[in-house]
Amino acid sequence: MSESLPVHREDGELVGFLTEGDGRWTAATVFGYPLSEHETREDGEDALVGKGLSYLAERWAVQRDDVWMRAELVEASPSHVTVQLVDMSHPDRYGERVELAAPVTTGLRLER
The missing domain is CATH 2.30.30 (SH3 type barrels.)
Structure with a gap:
């Protein structure tokens, strides 16, 4: 797996991380717990920004x-x-x- 990429809301708040592996993107919490998998980086970013810190x-x-x-x-x-x-x-x-x-x-x- 590659390096985790931080994902921020428009206001700059960190909402989680994305990691690419095997052609899929894993969205994870700010502390690295995997939440969901996505086909594209954009889908993963949208999922994290959309969910925000509600998790x-x-x-x-x-x-x-x-x-x-x-x-x-x-x-x-x-x-x-x-x-x-x-x-x-x-x-x-x-x-x-x-x-x-x-x-x-x-x-x-x-x-x-």
Whole structure:
């Protein structure tokens, strides 16, 4: 895969990254989590700009001790993402914060 290309909104805000590989473009979050694949760079850019940073407010899960737990993103940047555990089935861990180094491709998933 080639280098990740930053994608910005018109106001300059970073909304994610695009990476080309095998003739397709992968759109990823600001912390490197892959969101979608596209045939063209333009389609990938349009998807990221159109979605904006709304993925930050979506449902996420983080893997801790081989268990997936619900989490909310509390900070996201090109270098890391911080999540807060909000899984009521694990009350002893509720509110715990976990920082993951970017790019995040394992141990975190978007709950669709």
